[in-house]
Amino acid sequence: MSSVEQLRNLLGLPPGVIDARDFGSVETSLGVELPPEVKGVCSLYGDVLISDFLFVFGARFMTEKNLWLSELVRDGHPVIPKAVLPDVNGMLHWGHSMEGDKFFLENRGDGNWTVSAFRRNWADWYESDETLIDWLVGVFTGRVAKDWMPEWPTAHWFEGDA
Known part of the structure; x- marks a missing residue:
């Protein structure tokens, strides 16, 4: 079973999901080719x-959220230690939690992007060696980040536009 299939099995699908949204304008705006797993x-x-906790950006919000956060970091965010796209060598801001955590992907080279996060309640920086899908599967199975993620329900639900 692929990682994407494992994630789908864990979460289910949001109602009205439309697969393969166009991320061309996001890539142009941020000046980067997004990894296939991110798309x-x-x-x-x-x-x-x-499940009332984790918001993942799609094509609709990803550019806007990266532009906003890149400016905040340039102005001197006290904990986010690295640039955010579209700044050169910036991280991709791909989501946030309802508690104010900010989630990123850092390009480690050779097409390897790994998850990092600003943990708001801890006021610190978190780095992992996991790709987006593997990290999300780890989060929802309780294998990773269990000290700062909620206890997940047995069945997930979704809110917002799909």
Whole structure:
């Protein structure tokens, strides 16, 4: 079973999901080619809130949120230590939690993008060696980030435009 299928099995699909949304304008605006797994996850779960806690950006909000956060970091955010796209060598801001955590993907080279986060309640920086899909599967199964993620329900629900 692929990682995407495993994620779908864990979460289900949001009502009205439209697979393969166009991320061309996002890539142009941010000046980067997004990894296929990012487009896959953000097409399925983008622009919806998962189980009242985790919001994943899709094509609708990703550019706007990256532009806003890149400016905030340039102005001197006290904990986010690296640039955010569209700034050169910036991280991709791909989502947030309802508690104010900010989720990123850092390009580690050779097409390897791994999850990092600003953990608001801890006021610190978190880095993992996991790709987006593997990290999300780990979060929803309780394998990773269990010290700062909620206890997940057995059945997930979604809010927002799919």
